[in-house]
Amino acid sequence: MRMPGVSTRVAKATLTLRSLLTNPVTATALSVVILLLLVGVLAPVVAPYGATSVDLANRLAPMSGSHLLGTDEVGRDILSRLLYGVRISVGVSIATVACAAVIGMLLGTVAGYFGRWADTLIMRAIDVVLSFPSLILAIALAAALGPNLLNAALAIAIVKIPIYARLAYAETLSTRQQLYVRAAKTFGVGNAFIVRRHILPNIRSSIIVQTTLDLGDVILLISTLGFLGLGAQPPTPEWGAMISTGWHYLIDQWWYPTFTGAAIFLTVMSFNLLGDGVRDLLDPTGRD
Amino acid sequence: MLKVIVQRLALLVMVLFFVSIATFLMARVVPGDPAQVIAGPHASAQTVQAIRHQLGLDQPLPVQYGDYVVSLAHGDLGSSITTQHPVAEDLKTYFPATLELVFYAFVVALAVGVPLGIVAAVKRGSAVDYVARIVAIGGLSLPTFWFGLVLILVFYAKFGVLPSSGRLSSGLPPPPHVTGIYTLDAALTGYWATFLDCVKHLILPVLALSYVQLAVIVRQLRSSMMEVLSQDFVRTARASGLSTWTVIMRFGLRNALVPMVTVVAVSFGSLLGGAVVTETVFDWPGMGNYVVHSIQSLDFPAIMGFTIVIAVVYVLINLIADLINLALNPEVRYGVSS
Numbered sequence: 001m002r003m004p005g006v007s008t009r010v011a012k013a014t015l016t017l018r019s020l021l022t023n024p025v026t027a028t029a030l031s032v033v034i035l036l037l038l039v040g041v042l043a044p045v046v047a048p049y050g051a052t053s054v055d056l057a058n059r060l061a062p063m064s065g066s067h068l069l070g071t072d073e074v075g076r077d078i079l080s081r082l083l084y085g086v087r088i089s090v091g092v093s094i095a096t097v098a099c100a101a102v103i104g105m106l107l108g109t110v111a112g113y114f115g116r117w118a119d120t121l122i123m124r125a126i127d128v129v130l131s132f133p134s135l136i137l138a139i140a141l142a143a144a145l146g147p148n149l150l151n152a153a154l155a156i157a158i159v160k161i162p163i164y165a166r167l168a169y170a171e172t173l174s175t176r177q178q179l180y181v182r183a184a185k186t187f188g189v190g191n192a193f194i195v196r197r198h199i200l201p202n203i204r205s206s207i208i209v210q211t212t213l214d215l216g217d218v219i220l221l222i223s224t225l226g227f228l229g230l231g232a233q234p235p236t237p238e239w240g241a242m243i244s245t246g247w248h249y250l251i252d253q254w255w256y257p258t259f260t261g262a263a264i265f266l267t268v269m270s271f272n273l274l275g276d277g278v279r280d281l282l283d284p285t286g287r288d
Numbered sequence: 289m290l291k292v293i294v295q296r297l298a299l300l301v302m303v304l305f306f307v308s309i310a311t312f313l314m315a316r317v318v319p320g321d322p323a324q325v326i327a328g329p330h331a332s333a334q335t336v337q338a339i340r341h342q343l344g345l346d347q348p349l350p351v352q353y354g355d356y357v358v359s360l361a362h363g364d365l366g367s368s369i370t371t372q373h374p375v376a377e378d379l380k381t382y383f384p385a386t387l388e389l390v391f392y393a394f395v396v397a398l399a400v401g402v403p404l405g406i407v408a409a410v411k412r413g414s415a416v417d418y419v420a421r422i423v424a425i426g427g428l429s430l431p432t433f434w435f436g437l438v439l440i441l442v443f444y445a446k447f448g449v450l451p452s453s454g455r456l457s458s459g460l461p462p463p464p465h466v467t468g469i470y471t472l473d474a475a476l477t478g479y480w481a482t483f484l485d486c487v488k489h490l491i492l493p494v495l496a497l498s499y500v501q502l503a504v505i506v507r508q509l510r511s512s513m514m515e516v517l518s519q520d521f522v523r524t525a526r527a528s529g530l531s532t533w534t535v536i537m538r539f540g541l542r543n544a545l546v547p548m549v550t551v552v553a554v555s556f557g558s559l560l561g562g563a564v565v566t567e568t569v570f571d572w573p574g575m576g577n578y579v580v581h582s583i584q585s586l587d588f589p590a591i592m593g594f595t596i597v598i599a600v601v602y603v604l605i606n607l608i609a610d611l612i613n614l615a616l617n618p619e620v621r622y623g624v625s626s
Contacts, residue, residue: 128306131606132599135561140595143583144314220431224565227433228580240431247437247569251445258441261434269429276425 019281026277032270040086049077051084051237060253069259073245078256081237082263088238089267092153093218100157101211104164109199111165112172113191123169126162134159138221142230149238152231156221160214167210171203205282212278216271223264239264292614300607307599312356315592316345326369365593370585375593379575384468385455386574389566390559391469392490393498397555401502405509409517410536420506427503432562436496436569443492451489453571460485493570497562501555508551512544546613553609557602 021027039046048068055075063070069078111122129137141155175181181198225231226240234241239260246257323340324331340346344355359366365375408420444452455470456462463474463482471490474483516522517540525535564576571577575594582590 124302124306127303128310131303131307131603132310132595133557133561133602135558135564136595136598136602139561139564139579139583140311140314140591143586143591144588147583216429220429223431224433227431227565228568229584240433243431243434243437247433250437250441254441254445257434257437261431261437264431264434265429268431269425272425272429 016281020277023277023280025273026280029270029273029277032266033274036086036090036267036270039083040090043084043087047077047080047083049080051081052076052235053080060249060256062253063255070253070255072242072256073249076235078242078259081242082239082260084237085239085242085263086267088149088232088236089219089222089264092149093215093222096153096157096218096222097160097211097214099153100160100214101164101207103157104161105168105200105203105207107161108165108168108170109172109195109203112169113176113195113199122165126165129158129162135221135224138225139228139230142225147230147233149226149232149236152222152225155225156218159221160218163210163214164207167206168203171206172199175199175202209275209279209282212271213275216268216275219264219268219271293611296607296610300603303603304600307596307603308357308360309353311592311596311599312353314595315588316349316352316356360596365596366589368582368590368593369587370582370590375590378578378590379593379597382573382575382578385470385572386560386563386567386576388455388469388471389490389493389497389572389574390556390563392494393501393559393562394556396494396498397501397505397559398552400498401505402509404502405506406513406536406541408506408510409513410532410540412514417510420510424503424507424510427499427501428507430499432496432500433565433569435499436493436566439492439496440569450492452492455486455489455573456482457485457489493566493572496569497559497566500562501559504555504558505548505551509544509548512547513540516540516543546616549609549612549616553605556605560598560602 020030043051053076055071058067058071058075059073061067061071061075067077067079069082072078072081107122107126111119132140138152138155138159141158142152145151145155175198178198181194184194184198222231223238223240223243226238226242227244229241229244232238232241234245242260243257243264246253246260249256250258323336323343323345326343327336327339337346344352347355363376365379367373368375368378371378404416404420404423408414408417411417440452443450451457460482463470463479463486464477466473466476470486471483474480474486517536522535522539525539526532530538563574564579566572567574567576568580575597579591579594581587582594
């Protein structure tokens with residue numbers, strides 16, 4: 001049972017990347033996503049102004065050389081706020097999806113592998129979460145927990161857990177019946193080892209596909225909660241919250257909410273296109 | 289078939305039971321002390337205690353839950369803190385506006401999404417397919433609230449052809465009350481000028497709300513149609529000389545319908561969620577607008593009343609979708625055990 005060597009893994013990763021890049025749309029989406037991640041990390045370097053540096057003399061300034069996308073209602077540079085906002089929208093979404101995926105995978109695997117009461121308890125709880133439209137449940141949870149960014153992320157993670165739990169559950173159920181798993185049991189191999197060695201590797205690719213497809217959706221949900229006042233609070237440069245103040249200036253300072261929304265749109269679209277590319281690669285049945 | 293229906297109904301009761309626990313926890317346990325919220329930050333400990341007693345919050349949780357379920361069963365969702373009205377009454381007032389919006393959005397999403405999805409799958413790689421894929425990926429990436437704002441910017445601010453908010457122009461009285469759905473009421477009572485005005489007010493919000501669901505439907509129908517069309521029995525049907533139309537309708541669509549019904553049910557739920565955002569942007573006086581105002585004032589009875597009503601509607605819609613799927617499945621219809 002030797003683990004594949006480092007060089008094999010690097011070769012595998014290179015191959016995956018190369019196949020991803022053969023599709024021009026996926027390649028573009030991947031470049032935009034990488035660019036976004038860089039912008040997020042380097043926001044203090046690339047942003048021309050601070051995210052919260054107020055300049056009351058320069059309120060709602062139109063687009064110009066010194067403020068490429070204009071300024072907001074207290075004179076903050078919109079471009080800088082958008083760049084800092086990448087950290088929140090993309091960073092928080094990645095963390096949220098990761099949480100939902102790990103917890104969901106754990107719950108689904110436990111329910112599928114141990115069956116009986118674990119199955120009943122976990123999968124019925126999942127059914128309850130699924131009996132609410134996802135946005136409505138996220139709104140209710142975020143309202144109950146109290147309006148801030150962390151709670152919004154938590155609410156969205158809870159809403160997203162069922163998808164992963166169901167995926168892991170279905171895969172675990174079918175893998176559990178496989179001969180090699182039953183053989184391992186006969187030889188007295190422990191449950192934890194079987195799950196780690198035989199079950200989880202089988203779930204992995206469908207979970208990865210789902211996480212990439214979900215990232216865009218979670219960015220949308222975070223910004224929607226922000227827009228409704230249930231997410232990040234001002235002066236945090238969160239895109240949804242920015243539009244929530246910016247839309248009052250829609251008619252006279254159209255660039256303010258328009259560019260902010262365009263940032264959400266382009267980001268989510270890049271993640272969705274990348275997600276499609278990853279799915280085509282790892283899950284050939286859904287391929288176009 | 290009857291046995292299956294009874295089973296589903298039993299499951300429905302169980303799901304509703306758990307839904308009531310979930311909303312109870314969200315309304316009473318998670319947000320800290322509701323009595324404190326009602327009393328306000330400056331209230332004395334005595335006042336808070338009095339409110340707590342009045343609401344039964346000094347009782348043990350199982351007793352509180354029991355009371356909660358009993359009042360739910362009587363259609364009592366508690367009283368709104370802001371409007372002071374019973375939440376059930378408030379929701380009843382705002383429901384027709386939301387229903388009107390969601391219904392038209394649903395119709396538009398289906399009327400455009402279904403043909404587009406089918407044609408894209410049948411004429412794979414064609415210009416229509418290309419458009420369908422752009423429509424789909426665009427719809428899935430567009431924040432509904434922002435799309436609404438862009439529509440207002442273009443059609444109201446720039447060209448001035450459509451109104452940006454409300455259900456009717458100011459000064460125009462609503463049509464005589466029959467159902468509360470303005471377009472229907474106006475048509476029934478013959479107020480055609482009002483009808484036209486209602487339609488004008490509906491166009492932008494319906495467009496904003498329906499686009500995302502349209503995208504979901506196109507994407508799903510396209511991929512399930514393609515899967516069905518690539519199967520052996522479709523090839524056999526084609527080879528046996530049936531017309532393309534018959535093959536697509538009788539073999540393709542018929543088989544792609546089952547996953548589709550589920551998607552449509554889920555998308556109806558998403559429309560209800562999307563309505564919250566759309567109503568806010570277009571100041572549409574429906575349940576979504578009501579709940580957003582409730583959120584701003586931390587009016588938990590109103591928020592949770594809304595949530596449970598939507599959950600019940602959603603569970604019922606899913607039940608209907610399940611039953612339709614059962615009816616579509618010949619194994620169940622003819623009593624063949626699976």
